[in-house]
Amino acid sequence: MEGKTREEMGKSMMTETWLRKHRSLYLGATRHPFIRSIRDGNIDLSSFKTWLGQDYIYVRAFVPFVASVLTKAWKGSDDSSSDMEVILGGVAALNDEISWFKKEASKWGVQLSDIVPQKANQDYCRFLESLMIPEVEYTIAITAFWAIEAVYQESFAHCLEDGTKTPAELQETCQRWGNEGFGQYCNSLRKIADRQLEKASDDIITKAEVTFLRVVEHEVEFWNMSHGGT
Numbered sequence: 001m002e003g004k005t006r007e008e009m010g011k012s013m014m015t016e017t018w019l020r021k022h023r024s025l026y027l028g029a030t031r032h033p034f035i036r037s038i039r040d041g042n043i044d045l046s047s048f049k050t051w052l053g054q055d056y057i058y059v060r061a062f063v064p065f066v067a068s069v070l071t072k073a074w075k076g077s078d079d080s081s082s083d084m085e086v087i088l089g090g091v092a093a094l095n096d097e098i099s100w101f102k103k104e105a106s107k108w109g110v111q112l113s114d115i116v117p118q119k120a121n122q123d124y125c126r127f128l129e130s131l132m133i134p135e136v137e138y139t140i141a142i143t144a145f146w147a148i149e150a151v152y153q154e155s156f157a158h159c160l161e162d163g164t165k166t167p168a169e170l171q172e173t174c175q176r177w178g179n180e181g182f183g184q185y186c187n188s189l190r191k192i193a194d195r196q197l198e199k200a201s202d203d204i205i206t207k208a209e210v211t212f213l214r215v216v217e218h219e220v221e222f223w224n225m226s227h228g229g230t
């Protein structure tokens, strides 16, 4: 690569470049103390319940966000029918996920109707809303979507690795995002993002990188909120 500009090297695998460049921030999200505490089996159950209630509120805001990405794919993608299949699969999974949150909440005695969104959650939901407006390009929205899903996938898959002490009653939660199928789905989203970024202008690439960083920062704040456990 010596003597070559980035332009000559090409823009392929932009997500790889970012994950390498922002590795410590990314690990701050996927190896957060909240996730470590699940993995080590010393999680405080009140933290888990806080996360559960707050994440239910988050996911309800995430559904319209994903629907907005689907809308953008319809007109903004080079391969819209295959992108739409992947994204629609995501919407379908969220339908099941909402039911799972309700079932899980009743299991833990968490009253979902009483949950008040905390500041980090409000900030994250507001950020999602800012990405829903039509002026935000498909490339930016799909990058955010991939990053949001990838953080959860890597975090929870980490709790299922051999030798971890994840409590039995939290295994199902970890499976929900840490399973192989969800991993494949995240890979599909990543491929779409990389394909869009490959043909994007430098201005869009810069905006997408900033969006990626904001997502990871919001994810860290989200875990922090749960870990604080009030």
Ligand SMILES: Cc1ncc(CNC=O)c(N)n1
Pocket: 055, 058, 059, 062, 097, 148, 149, 152, 219, 222
């Ligand atoms: C805060 C946050 N980030 C990502 C996800 C995973 N996507 C859908 O479930 C989630 N549930 N919550």
